[in-house]
Amino acid sequence: MTDWQTIRSNDFRVPEGGDVPRLVAELVDMLASPDPETRDELGYSALATWIHEGVVPDDQLRPLGDLMVQRFGSDQVQVRTFAPLVLDVMVATRGVCEPAWVDAFERWYAAESDLRGHDPQLGWLHAVAHGADLLGELGLRPDVPARRMLDLAATRMLAGTPVVWQAQEDDRLAYAVGRVLTRADLSRTDAVGWLDPVADVLAEGRPGPVPAQVSNTLRTLRMLYLVVDRGVRIGPDDVRPAPERDAVLARIAEVLHPASPWAW
Incomplete structure (x- = not known):
């Protein structure tokens, strides 16, 4: 060996x-x-x-x-x-x-389905974070439709799970989505349309404990708001704006509002 x-x-x-x-x-x-x-x-x-x-x-x-x-x-x-x-x-x-x-x-x-960030014996697993890294990279390629990767991010957030992400998986996924949103060829419709199924879920607002996937989604979108607002770091000296920044920020705020209507 x-x-x-x-x-x-x-x-x-x-x-x-x-x-x-x-x-x-x-x-x-x-x-x-x-x-x-x-x-x-x-x-x-x-x-x-x-x-x-x-x-x-x-x-x-x-x-x-x-x-x-x-x-x-x-x-x-x-x-x-x-x-x-x-x-x-x-x-x-x-x-x-x-x-x-x-x-x-x-x-x-x-x-x-195994969304543990870390396991005491296996170490880092990070399915959500590792997948997010690839999603963000694919989302910058002109041969991969940006909307396809944005829809995949929404699917990943909303998938039922008992696991609340604990090792910054939400940050990694938000950053990946932010990268995709810097695509110059991304239409306004696609830049915000991927959020529609997320809006439907968050608008339900059922009483009781917040499901893990809803908590994951809320925290991912809150970080995404910050990433899009500040500009997305693609490289050490390359911070790019999302072309549809204002529309994306407005839509994220609208989608998040039913989860905490008392906040703003």
């Missing part, structure tokens, strides 16, 4: 004479590990670095992406939730994306 701790201490430089395809295969296996250090600190960190720096050859990217897509169907939650992170790095840094990947991601993200 490769001494990955030493490789990490050397900033993930490929060891002299290293067989990159064999090493990548090891990293892919490590991504499925139930041990959080093996999976996150070593497997994902090394693979993400190598994708970003071009160590993983171009001809290996699509097979790697296809494998990540297959993992959306795994019966192990950590395998499912680290797949979108790898796809996100490939899309963001190498510009590689296949329509089938988008389809598979959409199906998984809408249906994933």
